[in-house]
Structures are given as C-alpha cells and as structure tokens.
Amino acid sequence: MARSAPGIGVANGAEARERDEVLTVRDARHRITELIRAVGVGTLTTTSLDGRLVGRPMVLQRADFDGELWFFAYAGSSTVRQLRVNAEVEVGLHDPDGQVWASMSGTARDDYDRARAQRLWHPGLAGWFPDGVATSGLTLVAVHVTEARCWNVRDGRSVALLGRGGSAPGGGPTSTGDDGY
Secondary structure: OEEEEOOEEEOOHHHHHHHOOOOOHHHHHHHHHHHHHHHOEEEEEEEOOOOOEEEEEEEOOOOOOOOEEEEEEEOOOHHHHHHHHOOEEEEEEEEOOOOEEEEEEEEEEEOOOHHHHHHHOOHHHOOOOOOHHHOOOEEEEEEEEEEEEEEEOOOOEEEEEEOHHHOOHHHOOOOOOOOOO
C-alpha cells in the first residue's frame, strides 16, 4: 500500500473497493454531522475571478447536516462575488483529535433568509458580525454537497460518504481509490 504521509494509508484500485465502506445517505449525513461538531471550522475554497483557488476558514453551523452546509458571510465579500461567478466549491474539514480529514464538494449560492439566520446564529459569530442577524450586508452561503470523502489516519481508511449528486456511495459512480495520490 502506498503512503501519502506518515500514518495516512492510501489504497489503489481493487484494494480501495474492498476497503471503502458502503453507507446509506442517512449514515453518511450522521457521520458528517459528527465531524462538523468536532471541528467547528472548515476551509471553504472558491475560485477567484482570475481562476486561482482561494480558501478561507469559515465557522460551521451547529445544525444536523441535511445535504447542505450553511455559512454566514457579507453579501459584498470576495467569497460571495466568487461563488456568484463560479458556484463550484470545496469545504475541507480536519479533526486533529480524531485524526480525520474530509473533503466535501458541491455548489454554493448566497441565500439570505432571516428566519434561517436566526436559527443558525450562535454567539461565536459575533466577532465577525457584531450586530448579529441584524448586521448590515449579512447573507448566508449555502453549499449543496454533491460529494464527500473522508480519510481516517488511525485505520488508514478512505471512505466515500456521499457519491456524485449526493447519493449514497453505492448508489452511483464514485471515485474509489483514484484520489490523486
């Protein structure tokens, strides 16, 4: 088995298919919710107007994962301008205690809904949005996750949590082991 970094097992071809778990969408969403609660902050990567990848830390919302991730942002920010031009994004998560990494890709949109903002608000956001949900220019960014993959250092596993289109990994074609290592 190849190694990409100390302690991170990388499987290839048939070996990967044997090791990948088949999860239901409900199970995958539960695992993603657990990871979100463990990490609190993810890296949202967009494509800049000149084609560069741009990542920035974003506070993850403390809600059950239902296929969409929600972030607070300013409507006039470069983040929102970028996703309006190219909605394809990636959200990276890392739980150092659990030694787990995850990558979720999908499409993003800005979608301000005051009632949703009130439900998702928590005091940890006040440093960026001092007037809470009444902060001028506040919007929400929704990421509709279409694929999610998780790597676990402890057991060297790579797990497709959600396949293309947000289906269960066994429900459609997914990458099993061709993760670019």
